[in-house]
Amino acid sequence: ELNRVRAEQDEPEFANPRNAAAGSLRQLDPRITASRKLRFNAYGVRAREGETAVSGISSQYARMTYLKDIGFPVSPYRIKAQSIGEIIEFHRKWETDRSKVEYEIDGVVVKLDDIRSQEEMGYDAKSPKWAVAWKFKPAVETTVLREVEYSVGRMGTITPTAIFDPVILSGARISRATLHNFDEVRRLDVMIGDTILVERSGDVIPKVVGVLKDKRLSDAGFILPPEKCPVCGHRAEQVEGEVAYVCTNPACPAVVRERIKHFVSRQAFDIEGLGEEIVARFIELGYLRDASDIFRLRAHEAELKELDRFGEKSVNNLLKAIDTASKIEYWRFINAIGIRYVGEQTARILAETFQPFDALAGAPEEQLMSAREVGDIVAHSIRDYFGNPDNRGLLERLFANGVEILYPEKINITDSPIAGMTVVFTGKADGFTREEFKEIVRKYGGTPSESVSGSTSMLVAGGNAGSKLEKAKKLGVRIITPEEFLALLGL
DSSP: OHHHHHHHTTOOOOSSHHHHHHHHHTOSSHHHHHHTOOOOOBOOOOOOTTOOOBTTBOBHHHHHHHHHHTTOOBOSOOOOOSSHHHHHHHHHHHHHHGGGSSSOOOEEEEEOSBHHHHHHHOBOSSSBTTEEEEEOOOOEEEEEEEEEEEEEOTTOEEEEEEEEEEEEETTEEEEEEEOOSHHHHHHHTOOBTOEEEEEEETTTEEEEEEEOGGGOOTTOBOOOOOSBOTTTOOBEEEOTTSSOEEEOOTTOHHHHHHHHHHHTSTTTTOOTTOOHHHHHHHHHTTSOSSGGGGGGGGGGHHHHHTSTTOOHHHHHHHHHHHHHHTEEEHHHHHHHTTOTTOOHHHHHHHHHHSOSHHHHHTOOHHHHTTSTTOOHHHHHHHHHHHHOHHHHHHHHHHHHTTOEEEOOOOOOGGGOTTTTOEEEEESBOSSOOHHHHHHHHHHTTOEEESSOOTTOOEEEEOBTOOHHHHHHHHHTOEEEOHHHHHHHTTO
C-alpha cells in the first residue's frame, strides 16, 4: 500500500519493509512518520538495572506472554521447545509456510528461555550469546543481466552493480545487485546479456551467485573496469596491490556525499537530523561542498527555513544538534575524517596513543606502527591521508569553523592497576553509568566485558547484583564494589 501511494506520487518505491520502516523513523517531520502507519511486535523486555525478573517472571517465553497480556503486540508464531528436534521441526515448518505470515520473515530466532542463564552467557560485541538467528535458505531466481552501473563510495571506490529484469524474491521486487568488484566479475565469468542466478543473502541483500553459461548469447558483452569515474568523469585507476578501482577526484560529488554521510554517522559526529536525503539535498543546493560546511549552515538559517518540508522547528533542532556536535571526543573525530582502514577500534587506539591531534598528523610510519594493532598498511594509509593537501585543507576549515576536539585525560597505563585486565560490571552504581564504566576501563588500559568467564580478571559488583556475582564467586574472580573500583584508580 505504501509503495502504491509512492508510485502514484512519482516517488521511488521502498525496496523492502526494513528500508521503509527505517526511512520512516528517520523523518524530521513526525507527521510523515505517522502517515506511514508503522506497526511493531515486541520481542523482549528488560528488567530494571540490577534485577533479573520482570514482575517476578524469569522466563523468556513467559515474559512474551506477559507482554501480550498487558496489551503489547507480540508474534503468535512462537513455541517453548523441549528438545532440539522441536526446534528443527519449527524451523522446517516456517521455512515451508513463510508465505502464510502477514509480513516478511527470513528465519527463526532460537533463545535460551531461562533469564539467569542468559545473563551468565552475556553478550559479545554485537549480539547476545544466548540467542541464535537460524536463517532460511535464500530464495533464488533466474533473470537476464541487462547492464552494469557503477557507484562510487566515500573512499572513491567504484563498485559494479548488476541491473537485471525484475524478479520477486521473498516478497520484494529486485532488479539490481552488487557485483562487489571486478575480481568477482571475473570469478563469476558473467557478461551482459547472460541468464544469471540471483539470491537475497539473509533475505535482505541481493547477490548474483551464478551464471547459466549454456544460455549465453553470441552477442554477450564484456564487463570492463571503468577508465573514468561514472559520476564526475575524472580518471579511474586501480589501487596498487588491491582489487579496487577508484575515482582520483577528491571533489567528486559522490565521494563528497558518502564522506559526509560517514562524517555525521553515530560513531563519528553523530548529528541527528542530517540523514542521507538531506545531505544529498544540501549538496545539490550548494550548502555543502565538504564536511566543514556543516558548521557554516547557520549562515543559511533563513534560507533553510524556506525549503519545502523544512520548518522553523526542524531547522532549529538541526542547528542545535550541529552546535552540540562541534565539541567532539577525540576518537570520534579520528573516525569521522575518513582515513582508509581506520574504523572505530583503530580510532580509539590512535586517540589513546597520539595526543594532541598534531602528534598523530605528524607521526612517521615507524612511530604509528608502535601503536597496538596498527600495521604497515594502516600506518601507510594514515601518512597518505595527512600528506594529501586536500585533506589538510579540510582539517583547517573544520577547526576554523568551530570544531573542538575533547581529549581524554592522558593516563600512563603502565602504572594502571587494571592495565591488560578484563573487567565486568554488574548491578547498580552511583558513581557511573554502564557506558561510563566501559570508558573508564578503556581509559585505564583494561578491556570491558559484558559477561563473566574464566578470562575475567575482576568483577565490579554494585547493588542488586545478579547471576554474574554468583558465577564470579564460583570461578574465583576478584570481586570489588564500585567505590573500591574508583578508589583503586584514584578517582
